[in-house]
Amino acid sequence: MNFLTARPTYALLAAFLAGDAVASAIPVPYVAANMDAMRVPPRIRPAVPVVKGVTALGLASVFRFPGVARVTTALLTLYFAGAVGIHLRVRNRVANIVPAVLLLGVFGTMTARGPHPAPGGVRAPGSAA
Template sequence: MSALTSPKTYRGLAAFQAADAVLCAVPVPYIAKALDTVQVPQQVRPILPIVKVASAVGLLSVERSPALARLTTAALTLYFILAVGAHVRVRDSIANTVPAASFLALFAAMTLKGPRSG
């Protein structure tokens, strides 16, 4: 079994998304600064924790509903395409862009492979 298809990977990424949702909801200063840097409008920011919690739920569905988990990784791929685009648009540093690009590559690969079946 590949790490990309393992339910443990999906659960770990769900935990990460849930923690990130909390950090966005607070918001912690470094996340607020990052959102300022990529010019995320103030009216969009309250939606981010909701999106992140929804993605955590979708990732956690991996064993009960592999199709929903795969749809979630596809949605996260789109999310990170937009995130990378935002970093590029404002000419953000490579160091700030690499995490989003890494998650883009990870979720795209997970979408292509899909979760382990059966």
């Protein structure tokens, strides 16, 4: 088992994204300044914490619905690919680009490998054999 395929990693990243959703909803001054720097239109900003919150739920679903968690990591891979592109387009500071690049790599790897099966190789209830 790899750290990125472990179910607790999905839970940890879900908690991180839930916190990020709250920081985006408030918005925390650093987050607001970063959205300004990336030229995120005001009409789109309310959707950002919603998207992050939904993805947190998708990652947390790994214990019951590992397939949903894997689809969520695929969508997060696309999200962070777009984020990296936006950061590069606006020539954002390297310190702001690095986290997006790292998360792109993390979620891309998680998508490729998928979540580790439950202990003992038992599948989640209701999943196909």
